[in-house]
Amino acid sequence: MSLKKIIPIFFISFFLVSFISPDIHYLLLDESDYEFMREDNKSPALSIPDDNFKSYNKWQCFDVGEVQFLLAEIDYNGWRQIPSIIARGMSFDIDPDINWDVEKVSTSWSSLIDGSRSICIFGAYLQNDDDENSSWYIQKIKTQNGYWDRIDYDQFLKE
């Protein structure tokens, strides 16, 4: 087959796959991300010992246009706001144990999605909030621009 035929076929297929399948966004993840998940999944991310509840972190990828960044309001030693991402009824929050500088986190997330088409969130399910919505906690975020990792929390603390 000549190159003249291959190139249009490639572009048409790419367009169709990206239009039809949301799985295209999972192409953002590479082997190291899956390896990270395998290692992380050796123990649950969240658990409730009395209920025998265990939840593991997993990658979920979305079109950037599908996600919404907002501030969730929680009463955790006083009412305050924490950065949160909403996607397909799932509310991905960052953990409230840390005194986050909301602005620093929001700026970091904004620059992470700037120009990126896909976003992958590594997080664990906690509970259903109602029939359509559920609460999750974020551990890591990946876009075409790089990562945000909760383990680097010391860069995002309130002064």
Next chain:
Amino acid sequence: MGAQHPWRICPLGEHWRKPHPKKGTRGVRGHCVKNPSKKDQLYSDELYEIAEKYFSKLKGAPISQTLGYPQGNKFDELIRGWCKYWNEIFLPLTPLDPNLVKALIATESGFRATVKIKDGKGQGYATGLMQITDTTQKILADEKGELKDHYVNIDQKVLTNPNFNIAAGVRWLFRKREIVSSKLRREASWEETILFYKGYKDLNHPQMKKLLNLYQRLNK
């Protein structure tokens, strides 16, 4: 890695996050959270739960004796509880005596929980009963810093809370003892540890003499 302390709510390498309201939901249920480093982290929620649930039932030192301070006996339960907890975590050959911690608090803050003094090194403040410095508070929570395990992750703003302050201060004493023992190349005594904690050079310093005198009074 040893077994988890029986007072802890969550398995080893996880910490407790209390139930809390979240706008637009029925509220978030309480749960255990894996620490990214998988090391042991104590957050204020759990410090609170432990003290509430277990400390009132404990008996033993420190002795009920005000040492001449109006609030001298007010924190005995917390001193007793956190000394027991950290002694059981680190299992030192000579356990830390709660009477010594009480004498230390007497000389550090005079049992004034909200006292805040400029740190002698000009690096912020020393706060509360055990005069925890801002630097110490950061080290105690820093998984990438000098502590290898058993972190106490509390906000600087809550260091005036007697429970959090004593929990952190006693944990810091165990770290100081590690450092002095390594310098001396033998297991340091708790008096030597306190000397280092206070930043004095020898036991004859007037403040150290005062502390040891108070300690003797508690041990009579």
